[in-house]
């Protein structure tokens with residue numbers, strides 16, 4: 001049996017039974033057949049797999065790792081002989097030749113060195129070039145030097161802390177990593193009077209444009225933290241709700257807000 005045959009797992013169009021002994025293809029018959037059939041390279045893409053049906057895995061290949069009919073074109077187009085790597089483009093073994101031969105991996109993103117899409121769906125569905133160390137400040141990128149942009153990617157990477165970033169006021173960190181909120185107000189996490197008026201006002205239009213602009217352009221730490229029930233999109237986009245478990249540095253930094 002191949003090493004991927006873990007009990008009760010689903011990968012691409014396949015799943016294994018609870019004892020791990022058999023592999024079934026999950027086939028849904030009212031789907032359109034994928035035009036690439038057994039040579040489709042998109043099994044790692046769950047959207048694609050949900051929308052198109054694919055041929056089953058070759059049983060002999062599944063159980064033994066080899067197939068005696070590899071020279072028969074009809075057989076090779078009727079049954080799949082490779083398995084999608086469950087890590088997709090984020091696979092750590094993507095440069096390991098042996099692994100590449102055994103598992104199917106995504107194609108390179110067509111935007112090459114210009115790709116800016118760092119959403120996790122996109123990162124998993126497409127392979128990407130290695131990052132250029134200078135990212136968007138790279139002179140060759142700004143001058144559109146083709147042979148450099150063909151080799152390196154120039155996007156701003158996501159900050160790994162996302163909504164609970166502890167480097168709130170470090171402008172350099174802020175410029176080097178993408179955050180889901182605007183640059184924080186310099187007063188925050190201390191109580192910013194503009195933000196306080198903004199959150200308390202029922203009719204925001206009646207506030208001065210200075211207050212409205214300030215609260216849209218800068219992020220503030222919401223004093224209610226995790227207990228906040230304000231689902232207004234403009235509040236969620238411009239407020240940080242810290243105090244996640246295990247975020248000790250944030251807790252310490254903002255302690256006075258929560259234990260006055």
Ligand SMILES: [Zn+2]
Pocket residue numbers: 034035036037040041042043048052054
């Ligand atoms: Zn397909």
Ligand SMILES: [Zn+2]
Pocket residue numbers: 058059060061067068069070075079081
């Ligand atoms: Zn076969």
Ligand SMILES: [Zn+2]
Pocket residue numbers: 085086087088091092093094099103105
């Ligand atoms: Zn892999």
Ligand SMILES: [Zn+2]
Pocket residue numbers: 109110111112115116117122126128
């Ligand atoms: Zn891309």
Ligand SMILES: [Zn+2]
Pocket residue numbers: 132133134135138139140141148152154
């Ligand atoms: Zn560069």
Ligand SMILES: [Zn+2]
Pocket residue numbers: 159160161162165166167173177179
């Ligand atoms: Zn950050």
Ligand SMILES: [Zn+2]
Pocket residue numbers: 185186187188192193194195214218220
């Ligand atoms: Zn402020």
Ligand SMILES: [Zn+2]
Pocket residue numbers: 222223224225228229230235239241
């Ligand atoms: Zn809030």
